[in-house]
Amino acid sequence: MAERHELDAAERLERYLDPLIAGGRPAPEDTPDPADADVARLAAELSAATDPSRGEPDDAFLEQLRRRMRQADEGIAAVVVPPPIRAEAAARHEATAPQTPGAPSPAGSRRWSISRRQLLQAGLGAAAGLAAGALGASAIRPPDASDETGGWESEGGLVAGEGFWAEIATVEQVPPGSAVRFETAAFSGFVVNDGGEIRALSSVCPHMGCTLHFRPDWHDLRCPCHGASFDLEGRLANGRRRWRERGEYPGDARAYPVELPPLVRPRTRVEDGRVYVWTAQA
Amino acid sequence: MGRQHDPNRSAAVVTAEARSGGATFEAIYDRHAVGIYRFIYARVGNRPDAEDLTAQVFMRAVEQLDTARDAGQIAAWLYRVAQNAIADYWRAFYRIPMVAADDWAPRWDPADTGSQQAPASPDGDHATRRVEALLRRLPDHYRRVLELRFLQRLSVAETASRMGISPGNAKVLQYRALRKAALLAEGAADG
Numbered sequence: 001m002a003e004r005h006e007l008d009a010a011e012r013l014e015r016y017l018d019p020l021i022a023g024g025r026p027a028p029e030d031t032p033d034p035a036d037a038d039v040a041r042l043a044a045e046l047s048a049a050t051d052p053s054r055g056e057p058d059d060a061f062l063e064q065l066r067r068r069m070r071q072a073d074e075g076i077a078a079v080v081v082p083p084p085i086r087a088e089a090a091a092r093h094e095a096t097a098p099q100t101p102g103a104p105s106p107a108g109s110r111r112w113s114i115s116r117r118q119l120l121q122a123g124l125g126a127a128a129g130l131a132a133g134a135l136g137a138s139a140i141r142p143p144d145a146s147d148e149t150g151g152w153e154s155e156g157g158l159v160a161g162e163g164f165w166a167e168i169a170t171v172e173q174v175p176p177g178s179a180v181r182f183e184t185a186a187f188s189g190f191v192v193n194d195g196g197e198i199r200a201l202s203s204v205c206p207h208m209g210c211t212l213h214f215r216p217d218w219h220d221l222r223c224p225c226h227g228a229s230f231d232l233e234g235r236l237a238n239g240r241r242r243w244r245e246r247g248e249y250p251g252d253a254r255a256y257p258v259e260l261p262p263l264v265r266p267r268t269r270v271e272d273g274r275v276y277v278w279t280a281q282a
Numbered sequence: 283m284g285r286q287h288d289p290n291r292s293a294a295v296v297t298a299e300a301r302s303g304g305a306t307f308e309a310i311y312d313r314h315a316v317g318i319y320r321f322i323y324a325r326v327g328n329r330p331d332a333e334d335l336t337a338q339v340f341m342r343a344v345e346q347l348d349t350a351r352d353a354g355q356i357a358a359w360l361y362r363v364a365q366n367a368i369a370d371y372w373r374a375f376y377r378i379p380m381v382a383a384d385d386w387a388p389r390w391d392p393a394d395t396g397s398q399q400a401p402a403s404p405d406g407d408h409a410t411r412r413v414e415a416l417l418r419r420l421p422d423h424y425r426r427v428l429e430l431r432f433l434q435r436l437s438v439a440e441t442a443s444r445m446g447i448s449p450g451n452a453k454v455l456q457y458r459a460l461r462k463a464a465l466l467a468e469g470a471a472d473g
Binding site: 010013014022024025038039045046050054065070206259 | 367438
């Protein structure tokens with residue numbers, strides 16, 4: 001009855017349908033023939049429509065994502081390179097932001113709001129990692145050479161106490177190709193030496209929040225939970241997009257199927273042979 | 283005006299939340315997480331991918347969303363990002379082209395910002411009706427195989443034995459049935 005190619009297509013479709021109907025994620029290699037893309041989409045939609053129970057999000061998932069968002073938000077606050085914030089700006093902000101009487105905002109939320117808005121207005125919102133990365137490139141240099149931090153850190157009480165430079169390691173402890181894991185009260189990360197350039201990266205996988213492991217052989221940070229790998233600039237190293245563009249990533253047998261944002265990169269500075277990372281006040 | 287919020291009022295609320303600082307994201311999340319998840323689930327059909335894409339949308343929101351926008355803009359932004367994430371998913375994960383218009387899939391009106399927390403899933407109800415209509419238009423044996431597999435969630439072997447055919451034939455039958463359904467769905471979207 002059926003032609004050979006139809007049998008093959010039917011077989012491929014079944015390999016896709018089987019996990020889908022069981023409620024799981026179809027494996028990327030089991031995708032139907034590209035000519036049957038519409039069939040695959042229809043099957044996915046049929047599967048959703050005929051099992052509405054799974055259409056309701058899992059409470060644990062929602063809570064976990066909420067925590068991740070909160071952490072990421074704090075991460076952004078921590079790595080923000082605050083533009084000079086002056087008392088007048090703060091006063092203006094106050095004037096246009098009526099507060100509910102009797103409902104004092106939690107300490108720090110006003111600062112958070114300002115720096116976030118300014119971050120977005122400055123067009124730096126695309127990723128805190130990018131904002132930090134711009135500085136990361138010139139991380140190794142003597143501080144205080146009319147450094148912008150010198151200006152805003154000492155200026156005005158508004159941002160004072162928002163963050164501080166935490167001493168993480170000596171330069172000798174981070175030779176090229178190595179990494180040091182660190183925790184501050186607000187931030188978990190690595191200080192890595194990427195071919196002479198020292199920078200800090202979050203150690204939290206942006207997928208589900210697992211703690212990444214440094215793998216010196218592959219110069220990457222690897223997630224033990226689902227196998228995402230990040231290069232030492234914090235970008236997903238084994239994503240499908242990168243596989244397509246640059247070929248296989250040597251550290252992995254297969255491409256990581258989900259697009260992930262880059263790791264947060266807080267500011268780093270090296271001074272007198274010591275490595276400091278800018279971290280939020282807990 | 284039923285469950286629909288007054289858009290002006292919603293906007294004012296969100297702006298006030300935005301200005302008060304830390305609660306903002308959580309408020310946006312509380313308002314939209316379930317709706318965004320349902321929206322995505324209805325299109326990818328499995329929980330792990332729906333969770334990943336939902337997380338992608340909200341993690342992007344943390345990085346990029348200007349929380350001082352009004353409620354309608356925030357909802358539109360979130361659903362647009364979700365739509366793009368789904369398109370990328372089909373493109374990258376399955377290496378297949380994604381048509382720009384969301385032709386068959388149940389539609390969600392991003393402007394309908396008030397009802398994302400609606401008790402029943404409008405997406406789901408809508409989709410279920412469409413599936414029923416679609417199945418009704420299929421020849422009997424096509425409808426039967428899809429009912430057994432999708433509605434009753436039977437394996438190919440079980441489906442085959444219910445229908446008195448070989449598993450190999452059941453696979454071909456379900457393939458033909460889905461192809462036919464995809465054609466019909468496309469026609470329905472055009473017409």
